[in-house]
Amino acid sequence: MTPSGSPSAEKVKIHTLEMIGISKRFPGVLANDRVDFDVRAGEVHALLGENGAGKSTLMKILYGMYHPDAGQIVIDGQPTVIPSPVAAIRKGIGMIHQHFMLVPTLTVAENVALGLPSSRGPLTDLEQVSKRILQLADKYNLKIDPKALVWQLSVGQQQRVEIIKALYRGAALLLLDEPTAVLTPQEVDELFVIMRQMTLDGYGLVFISHKLHEVVEISQRVTVLRNGRKIGTRPTSEVTKQILANWMVGRDIEFITSSAQQAAGETRIALEKVCCDSDRGTEGLCDVSLEVHSGEILGLAGVSGNGQRELAETIVGLRHIRSGKVFLDGKDVTGLQPGVLTGRGLSYIPEERMKDGMIRNFNIAENLILREHHKPPFSEHGFLKMRDIAAHTDRLIKQYQIKTPSQKTLAKSLSGGNIQKVLLARELSRSPRAIVAAQPTRGLDIGASEYVHEQLLKQRADGTAILLISEDLDEILALSDRIAVIYEGKIMDILYRETATREEIGLLMAGVHLENKPAETAIAPEL
Amino acid sequence: MIRELFSATVIIGIISSGIRLATPYLYASIGEMFGQRSGVLNLGVEGQMLLGAFMAFYVALKTGNLWLGVLAAMGVGALMGLAMAFVTVNLQATQGISGIGFYLFGLGMSNLLFQKLIGTVETVQGFPRISLPLLGKIPVIGDIFFNQNMLVYLAFLLVPAAWFVLHKTTLGLKIRAVGENPEAADSLGVSVSRVRYFTVILGGVLSGVAGASLSIALLNVFQQNMTAGQGFIAVALVYFGGWRPWGILGGALLFSLVNALQLWIQVLGVPIPSELAVMMPYVLTILVLTVSVSKVRGPSALTKVFEREG
Numbered sequence: 001m002t003p004s005g006s007p008s009a010e011k012v013k014i015h016t017l018e019m020i021g022i023s024k025r026f027p028g029v030l031a032n033d034r035v036d037f038d039v040r041a042g043e044v045h046a047l048l049g050e051n052g053a054g055k056s057t058l059m060k061i062l063y064g065m066y067h068p069d070a071g072q073i074v075i076d077g078q079p080t081v082i083p084s085p086v087a088a089i090r091k092g093i094g095m096i097h098q099h100f101m102l103v104p105t106l107t108v109a110e111n112v113a114l115g116l117p118s119s120r121g122p123l124t125d126l127e128q129v130s131k132r133i134l135q136l137a138d139k140y141n142l143k144i145d146p147k148a149l150v151w152q153l154s155v156g157q158q159q160r161v162e163i164i165k166a167l168y169r170g171a172a173l174l175l176l177d178e179p180t181a182v183l184t185p186q187e188v189d190e191l192f193v194i195m196r197q198m199t200l201d202g203y204g205l206v207f208i209s210h211k212l213h214e215v216v217e218i219s220q221r222v223t224v225l226r227n228g229r230k231i232g233t234r235p236t237s238e239v240t241k242q243i244l245a246n247w248m249v250g251r252d253i254e255f256i257t258s259s260a261q262q263a264a265g266e267t268r269i270a271l272e273k274v275c276c277d278s279d280r281g282t283e284g285l286c287d288v289s290l291e292v293h294s295g296e297i298l299g300l301a302g303v304s305g306n307g308q309r310e311l312a313e314t315i316v317g318l319r320h321i322r323s324g325k326v327f328l329d330g331k332d333v334t335g336l337q338p339g340v341l342t343g344r345g346l347s348y349i350p351e352e353r354m355k356d357g358m359i360r361n362f363n364i365a366e367n368l369i370l371r372e373h374h375k376p377p378f379s380e381h382g383f384l385k386m387r388d389i390a391a392h393t394d395r396l397i398k399q400y401q402i403k404t405p406s407q408k409t410l411a412k413s414l415s416g417g418n419i420q421k422v423l424l425a426r427e428l429s430r431s432p433r434a435i436v437a438a439q440p441t442r443g444l445d446i447g448a449s450e451y452v453h454e455q456l457l458k459q460r461a462d463g464t465a466i467l468l469i470s471e472d473l474d475e476i477l478a479l480s481d482r483i484a485v486i487y488e489g490k491i492m493d494i495l496y497r498e499t500a501t502r503e504e505i506g507l508l509m510a511g512v513h514l515e516n517k518p519a520e521t522a523i524a525p526e527l
Numbered sequence: 528m529i530r531e532l533f534s535a536t537v538i539i540g541i542i543s544s545g546i547r548l549a550t551p552y553l554y555a556s557i558g559e560m561f562g563q564r565s566g567v568l569n570l571g572v573e574g575q576m577l578l579g580a581f582m583a584f585y586v587a588l589k590t591g592n593l594w595l596g597v598l599a600a601m602g603v604g605a606l607m608g609l610a611m612a613f614v615t616v617n618l619q620a621t622q623g624i625s626g627i628g629f630y631l632f633g634l635g636m637s638n639l640l641f642q643k644l645i646g647t648v649e650t651v652q653g654f655p656r657i658s659l660p661l662l663g664k665i666p667v668i669g670d671i672f673f674n675q676n677m678l679v680y681l682a683f684l685l686v687p688a689a690w691f692v693l694h695k696t697t698l699g700l701k702i703r704a705v706g707e708n709p710e711a712a713d714s715l716g717v718s719v720s721r722v723r724y725f726t727v728i729l730g731g732v733l734s735g736v737a738g739a740s741l742s743i744a745l746l747n748v749f750q751q752n753m754t755a756g757q758g759f760i761a762v763a764l765v766y767f768g769g770w771r772p773w774g775i776l777g778g779a780l781l782f783s784l785v786n787a788l789q790l791w792i793q794v795l796g797v798p799i800p801s802e803l804a805v806m807m808p809y810v811l812t813i814l815v816l817t818v819s820v821s822k823v824r825g826p827s828a829l830t831k832v833f834e835r836e837g
């Protein structure tokens with residue numbers, strides 16, 4: 001093994017790194033099209049673009065995970081080939097992935113030590129690794145216990161483990177792929193503090209995001225990618241959010257927000273002290289009570305994995321509950337099958353569209369009638385009525401602007417946005433009385449997201465009760481009438497949108513009640 | 528007759544043979560555990576054991592050297608492991624199915640070799656019992672634990688050794704990481720395929736020794752299909768033991784003690800139909816498996832093919 005793998009090795013220095021004319025094609029997409037990009041020591045260079053713009057691909061090329069079809073990487077004037085992540089690490093490049101690369105069943109120290117030569121030969125030297133981790137953690141004010149098992153850490157803490165892992169390996173340049181996507185607003189602030197400190201220490205940082213306000217806040221330069229092409233690179237101080245948004249999407253976008261709240265109608269969905277288990281067998285929901293009214297969007301905010309999935313599945317009848325009651329339209333529906341709830345006007349837009357919402361190998365027409373295929377007009381005496389199904393499909397394809405070669409196209413070959421449109425078409429065209437929408441815009445581009453938002457607002461105007469579950473606080477703030485915040489399976493509070501602040505919601509998402517604490521300690525990072 | 532079952536000599540006999548019967552399970556299960564901890568389920572253990580049993584027996588018979596027999600069993604086990612690793616890691620075959628293929632291969636091949644090379648029932652002088660100095664003299668305990676053959680002692684030493692390798696060495700760290708999150712391990716420069724090759728070959732070697740422990744230490748004969756499902760039980764014991772060496776030890780002992788009890792019941796002529804008695808250990812395994820397995824989570828990447836994208 002090379003000495004650069006060991007923590008005591010001298011830090012590799014990278015003054016400038018340039019990527020020149022990088023192209024990368026995947027089957028069917030040109031993910032990067034002759035992209036130029038560069039980053040210097042001591043700066044945060046933001047890489048901005050919509051989902052699917054090619055940001056991760058570009059960084060994975062830099063990190064040696066993908067091999068470019070064309071183009072060159074130049075480090076401090078030296079043309080360089082980076083054949084693998086190990087080579088990247090050796091050259092001083094570290095990456096914090098969008099999906100963490102951690103082994104959950106190992107401890108923090110084991111995760112850091114993995115793959116590195118040990119000072120004790122074939123035996124692990126976790127004591128020494130732990131010591132060095134604590135030194136690094138101290139320097140950047142990251143509280144971390146080297147002996148903790150990774151699966152027990154919060155998402156924010158896991159991210160710190162990733163950062164330490166990269167620093168431990170002597171990274172001089174850190175690629176952060178959407179590091180804020182999984183954090184509460186306060187955790188984002190804390191991350192930014194760490195990032196600023198790192199730039200002062202001479203690290204170069206690439207910050208990937210599709211959130212304009214974050215890019216404006218943290219970066220010195222910004223590069224925008226769209227459909228795999230570079231639109232431009234500018235000092236952040238010389239651009240406005242409007243310009244960046246326009247570059248990102250290729251047109252002006254309006255920031256949709258819902259109109260003021262209408263008079264709330266009757267209660268459509270109600271939960272009364274519901275408790276249930278999570279998939280891991282631990283407590284999933286604990287004494288959850290809430291109501292969603294006709295003509296209202298109730299937003300459910302929270303950090304991923306705090307009971308959102310359990311809550312959605314409880315309402316739509318997919319999860320067994322231990323205690324409590326669920327009501328739909330005032331009637332007790334606890335324990336009823338999903339099919340029965342469908343019949344009573346409940347629609348569901350699941351988080352995992354392809355897994356829980358559709359059948360990959362069914363075509364659009366088949367997917368559109370999944371819920372009601374056994375009823376007229378789609379079938380009679382056990383036979384499907386193909387002509388009526390075709391007419392229905394045609395109508396929905398037009399109405400919901402689904403882009404597809406034909407009705408017979410298989411779901412799996414549609415793009416993410418069109419898959420979601422098929423799902424919306426099926427769930428919304430039934431004139432539902434209530435909708436549970438889980439992460440309805442995750443992974444969609446801005447155009448498709450706007451479309452989903454419009455549709456939900458239209459449903460709201462028609463008097464449907466909507467529970468909107470989202471980890472994107474901007475989305476929650478833009479659409480909801482009221483906002484419930486969930487933390488560790490409990491509803492922390494339910495706020496009115498007009499009076500709620502980002503900070504307050506962020507603290508609730510971290511399990512902190514503002515009233516219960518003096519202001520200063522509540523805001524001080526709990527790092 | 529029932530009363531005889533509870534006499535001191537019989538109880539000592541049961542425990543002592545239980546410990547001896549646990550030997551093949553320990554080798555095979557610990558070997559299988561390494562494979563599974565790195566993400567490879569090898570259902571071909573039975574076939575590897577059969578070939579190991581045959582090779583050990585044949586070499587011991589021809590050379591008169593038992594350790595050469597063990598070496599031959601290890602060799603043939605390693606080859607089987609190598610083939611399994613190639614098929615699952617490089618060719619990315621479905622692990623369960625290819626494992627069954629290797630089982631059938633081992634079954635047929637050991638039988639064929641036996642027919643061609645030996646043909647008749649022969650016996651070898653297997654590993655003798657060695658009474659350990661001092662320890663062997665302790666009353667009762669000495670008889671039970673320290674008056675066994677060499678392969679038994681080694682099998683029990685294998686348990687702490689396996690634990691040590693898994694938890695105290697960099698190799699063990701790599702194995703655990705590869706079985707839980709191969710992408711993460713790969714991104715840190717750990718070669719997923721090299722680790723899996725290593726564990727699957729190691730599993731083959733230990734399965735070979737498991738077979739040898741049957742044919743040249745426990746029974747001292749070779750018969751076709753003499754393992755009679757023990758390789759599959761060994762795989763089950765890995766689940767039973769929660770993928771941990773000590774858990775496997777517990778499972779192997781429990782299973783073998785019940786087996787020994789059942790044998791003594793038959794020997795003593797206790798009026799229980801022998802078919803029922805023979806079923807006891809298996810019924811027990813199924814019962815304990817249904818109760819225990821749901822609680823312990825196996826390696827996340829078990830049976831999953833790893834392929835780097837891009």
Ligand SMILES: Nc1ncnc2c1ncn2[C@@H]1O[C@H](COP(=O)(O)OP(=O)(O)O)[C@@H](O)[C@H]1O
Pocket residue numbers: 026027029030031049050051052053054055056057058836837
């Ligand atoms: N491993 C892959 N195989 C095939 N297509 C891929 C792969 N990775 C990314 N893509 C495609 O490349 C495009 C860019 O993806 P990505 O770089 O992940 O975008 P971003 O990170 O900006 O959201 C997308 O269309 C995506 O579907």
Ligand SMILES: [Mg+2]
Pocket residue numbers: 055056057098177178
């Ligand atoms: Mg990405």
